[in-house]
Amino acid sequence: MTVRSAWLLPQGQTREDTRLAPVSPVTHESPIRVRDGVLPGGAPFAATGAGAMQLQIGAGRAYVQGTDAQGAYPIANDAPVTLTFTDGDAQFGRIDAVVVRVLDALFDEEGQNLARIEIVEGEPDATPTAPTLPPASLRLWDVAVPAGTSAGVGGINWASALADRRRYTTAAGGIIPRGWGLGFNGAYDGQYRDNGSVLERWSAPAGEWQTYRAPRRTESTTTGFVVSSAYTLTSFTARRNPDAGLCSFYLDVSRKGAQLDVPAAGNVNDEAIGTLPSGWRPIIDADLSISDGYGEGTARLTTSGVLTLRTWSGNGSLRNDRSIKASATFMLP
Incomplete structure (x- = not known):
């Protein structure tokens, strides 16, 4: 037969x-x-x-x-x-x-x-x-x-x-592969199908197939930033999503001791601010802006996590009594 x-x-x-x-x-x-x-x-x-x-x-x-x-x-x-x-x-x-x-x-x-x-x-x-x-x-x-x-x-x-x-x-309970005809309703709330490019979930309350997005796996830390001897760390917060390959951080530091005198050209010769922890570093070197509310400058974040001050324009000096803030979002390796 x-x-x-x-x-x-x-x-x-x-x-x-x-x-x-x-x-x-x-x-x-x-x-x-x-x-x-x-x-x-x-x-x-x-x-x-x-x-x-x-x-x-x-x-x-x-x-x-x-x-x-x-x-x-x-x-x-x-x-x-x-x-x-x-x-x-x-x-x-x-x-x-x-x-x-x-x-x-x-x-x-x-x-x-x-x-x-x-x-x-x-x-x-x-x-x-x-x-x-x-x-x-x-x-x-x-x-x-x-x-x-x-x-x-x-x-x-x-x-x-x-x-x-x-x-x-x-x-029963399996994901229906794409075939001929996608114009059918789901049989129960939470049913899944593959429409050929994305996974869809049937929402009974909405009466429609909705693109399924996996829950975001976000991780955060407030520790691990190693500040250089020239600065005092006030706060550090970083968050990353390994699934999306993205990371962002916020940093608040202040300069120790005497103020930093800045040449007229504004170059600071890559003065080290500190180092981000492993796993929270960019895939390529990145430039970012920093500011103390009065003056501002640029910093370089390397793939090894080292954050350095490169330029500053604050009336010729970086004062030691002001909070310097930096933030950036970048791709992870």
Whole structure:
């Protein structure tokens, strides 16, 4: 058997059916219905042109939801299935759907109990649309069949005719991978899905998918700054976010002893103020502004954490009775 379904055959579910068909709980759309879809892993139900009018569908596993009374059918396709499309209409194109379908004699009029991969043929039209599916069907691919298409004129151009319609499902509580169609609501508050670029979380109160942002891992310290002998440390505060690679600090110091006389050009020859602790230092040397409220200057912060005064413009001197403040934000290594 190629396409298998668990909990369907009245004569008994085989051991192979049980091993191959997925039977674990899956994501729900309501208290009784599951989110049907393809189970991710590899390239389930991949489509490959196998001839002018033939398409091969590869192995894969899925859940097909019937009515609420039917429940969901676990499906496994363990070998390639080849489908043959009928020739195109003479006047209009059409869209056919490739589906996994479950036939259950207890709930439909087909008189059979089996699962299969089949073509649901669309209606030819000047602007064709994909066909409505029969009950207990899961759409895998849509195939555009242009007017006049046949094996005799080259058949279907598989490179442009295929439209991927596989939607995915996963175990209860799992993250739903991106597949065809993102316009569905979450089933419960806190459900997650991958939209192809970011992780989204369903907010039941807001009734929408919201981009998930991990909690910021911030760390702070008020210790570890080693002040130089020429200065007195009043306060030091630093905060960093290792996930974002950012760090900022605020520093308040005052000069000891005599005031610093500054040459007319303002250069101070890199007088050391102190050193930031390891792990709180920039990825590249950074320049920052400092001020005592009257005069101001520039400082250099190196990758080794050394903070030095470089220039000062405060009427020719850096006084020792004023609080000098510095702050900066920079990238961590």
